[in-house]
Amino acid sequence: MSTLLEVSGVTTSFKTANGFLPAIEDVSFTIKKGETLGIVGESGCGKSVTSLSIMQLLTANGKIERGSIRFNGRELVGLKDNEMRKVRGNDIAMIFQEPMTSLNPVHKIGRQIGESLRIHKGYGKAQARAKAIELLKLVGIPRAEEIVDEYPHRLSGGMRQRVMIAIAMACNPQLLIADEPTTALDVTIQAQILDLMRKLKAELDMSIMLITHDLGVVAEMCDRVVVMYAGKVVEQGNVKDIFRNPSHPYTVGLLSSIPRLEGRQERLSSIPGNVPSLELMPAGCRFASRCPHATQRCVTEEPSLLPVSGEHDARCWLMDEKGVAV
Amino acid sequence: MIAYIIRRIGGSIIVLIGISIITFALAYLVPANPARAIVGPHASEALVLKVEQQLGLNEPLPVRYIHYMENLVHGNLGTSYVLDQPVTTLIGQRVGATAQLAVTAWIAELLIGIPIGIISALYDRKALDHVVSILALVGISLPVFFVGLELMYWVGFKLDWLPVGGTGGFNFVILPALTYGITGAAYYARLLKSSMIDVMNSDYIRTARAKGASPNRVIFRHALRNAIIPVLTYGGIDIASLFGGVVVIEDVFGYSGIGQLTVQAINNLDVPVIMGTVLFAALFVVLFNLLVDVLYGIIDPRITYS
Ligand SMILES: Nc1ncnc2c1ncn2[C@@H]1O[C@H](COP(=O)(O)OP(=O)(O)OP(=O)(O)O)[C@@H](O)[C@H]1O
Ligand code: SF4
Ligand SMILES: [Mg+2]
Numbered sequence: 001m002s003t004l005l006e007v008s009g010v011t012t013s014f015k016t017a018n019g020f021l022p023a024i025e026d027v028s029f030t031i032k033k034g035e036t037l038g039i040v041g042e043s044g045c046g047k048s049v050t051s052l053s054i055m056q057l058l059t060a061n062g063k064i065e066r067g068s069i070r071f072n073g074r075e076l077v078g079l080k081d082n083e084m085r086k087v088r089g090n091d092i093a094m095i096f097q098e099p100m101t102s103l104n105p106v107h108k109i110g111r112q113i114g115e116s117l118r119i120h121k122g123y124g125k126a127q128a129r130a131k132a133i134e135l136l137k138l139v140g141i142p143r144a145e146e147i148v149d150e151y152p153h154r155l156s157g158g159m160r161q162r163v164m165i166a167i168a169m170a171c172n173p174q175l176l177i178a179d180e181p182t183t184a185l186d187v188t189i190q191a192q193i194l195d196l197m198r199k200l201k202a203e204l205d206m207s208i209m210l211i212t213h214d215l216g217v218v219a220e221m222c223d224r225v226v227v228m229y230a231g232k233v234v235e236q237g238n239v240k241d242i243f244r245n246p247s248h249p250y251t252v253g254l255l256s257s258i259p260r261l262e263g264r265q266e267r268l269s270s271i272p273g274n275v276p277s278l279e280l281m282p283a284g285c286r287f288a289s290r291c292p293h294a295t296q297r298c299v300t301e302e303p304s305l306l307p308v309s310g311e312h313d314a315r316c317w318l319m320d321e322k323g324v325a326v
Numbered sequence: 327m328i329a330y331i332i333r334r335i336g337g338s339i340i341v342l343i344g345i346s347i348i349t350f351a352l353a354y355l356v357p358a359n360p361a362r363a364i365v366g367p368h369a370s371e372a373l374v375l376k377v378e379q380q381l382g383l384n385e386p387l388p389v390r391y392i393h394y395m396e397n398l399v400h401g402n403l404g405t406s407y408v409l410d411q412p413v414t415t416l417i418g419q420r421v422g423a424t425a426q427l428a429v430t431a432w433i434a435e436l437l438i439g440i441p442i443g444i445i446s447a448l449y450d451r452k453a454l455d456h457v458v459s460i461l462a463l464v465g466i467s468l469p470v471f472f473v474g475l476e477l478m479y480w481v482g483f484k485l486d487w488l489p490v491g492g493t494g495g496f497n498f499v500i501l502p503a504l505t506y507g508i509t510g511a512a513y514y515a516r517l518l519k520s521s522m523i524d525v526m527n528s529d530y531i532r533t534a535r536a537k538g539a540s541p542n543r544v545i546f547r548h549a550l551r552n553a554i555i556p557v558l559t560y561g562g563i564d565i566a567s568l569f570g571g572v573v574v575i576e577d578v579f580g581y582s583g584i585g586q587l588t589v590q591a592i593n594n595l596d597v598p599v600i601m602g603t604v605l606f607a608a609l610f611v612v613l614f615n616l617l618v619d620v621l622y623g624i625i626d627p628r629i630t631y632s
Contacts, residue, residue: 089537101529151627
């Protein structure tokens, strides 16, 4: 499989009251064509900042400071806004966590779905509307001919997320970035939306970058996974390898906090302690204050991503001690 | 929607009747006597009584109010004590000038205020925002008569582009309207700025940008319509009050509109004219309130009339 997206060494910082601080640091990963990559980590670990960096939709106080983001070999960092706009919604589409607020309340559904077609593909009004109906059917919305002329407030959260997916699918993107697309939805609706994404991925031959809190979702949906902690990639590898042999103590913690009870959904929170804030980032391993295996070395020296096996890496000194090649 | 409008009109009539009662009571309960005001301080008591009788002022207040309302239903607002002309004629003479000034002044406010609001929202806390905000602050702080006189002096007198004052065609409206625009726009700018900032940070604007929409598209097709919603209420009240007359500006420019008529009537205790102008102004407040509510429903599909 060839590489679709190659993120390497990306550091994105925000201007805060305490100065310009990196929210993600030296983040690298790749997404292959047709692959679903999961990005997991607790709240505040930099998952959204990573995806917004790829889309270059950071708020005005944020900036990609270093690194490269290549899409089909083409460098996106430093692209002029009018060039980047041709990528957004066309080659790379994105859906968000909040279906209730992500649609414009004063525009009809059809117009919102057709908009990217009008922007990127030069569709006329009628043409865009017809395609919008088609897309509504594609994402499994009943009575598509009526819904196309409805306003978003008439739809439930699950339906709105389907509409968001229809918007994302409009231009047949090569990459779909889904930032916690089901977190705000009921469990049953969550499953439906995930099914839909899987179906569309197969039908439309795209890659997905799926951000989630939920390792259960990763197991179900993803080929590979990147675990982020405090703005850094701490472990990455094939889903199988990660689940069978979680190597970073943080990943181990996440895995042990997957709710066992059928249907019970919880945020990953059973690892004691909190993600350090941007202002108080420790010098050594960022997980040291919460890690049961922390040593003196962990507090002073930050580990780099060390190989576990094949394409499986973990940012932990334990990998060093295990004697696996450094 | 139609049912809603009919219901609202019914409600509006009740409001207007309430206003008429209050104005009537206030106008006649002031310690000054309109008859005395007409005949002057040195006239004899007998003359005052005679005038009172002529005007029907000797009857009890509720009876007078009933009379007034009977006439009102027939489109008769009474006759001015002082100018000796029907109140409807007096208002009718000025309504065109007032409407012209009101609408132009309102548009001037919007034309100045809305771009300033958008710019200062988009450049929030950047240099351009500061420049524009300071200008807006200056505009809001300058007294109306000062701005009026400056415009009059520079544009009317020095450059001789427009008439210095008076009432006539559209040329006479521009300077007073501009005065109102300059002094009133800042409020619109401020309202729009804050709602625009909220909207620009909203999720659906992020969605629009994620589609590859250009900044212009994002601002004008996605943001503005949402951001204008909170500004609408003020806009309605504002233009309604403009229809009630713009006293200071009419005064500065010698513009004979409803405002001038109202002030004269109050000075002379000319109760029928006071009643007429107050009801006229109230009618527009009620009317524009209704219009704004209907507009809300058109702009914001989430609002339903029930
Ligand atoms: N616009 C911003 N301005 C300042 N700091 C920000 C901004 N956006 C994100 N951050 C900071 O960057 C860090 C990472 O945030 P991010 O939103 O990427 O987390 P996340 O992993 O997506 O969390 P969640 O699971 O809650 O969505 C946080 O510490 C956050 O405070
Ligand atoms: S480097 Fe040390 S502190 Fe960090 S995760 Fe590994 S063992 Fe724990
Ligand atoms: Mg997030």
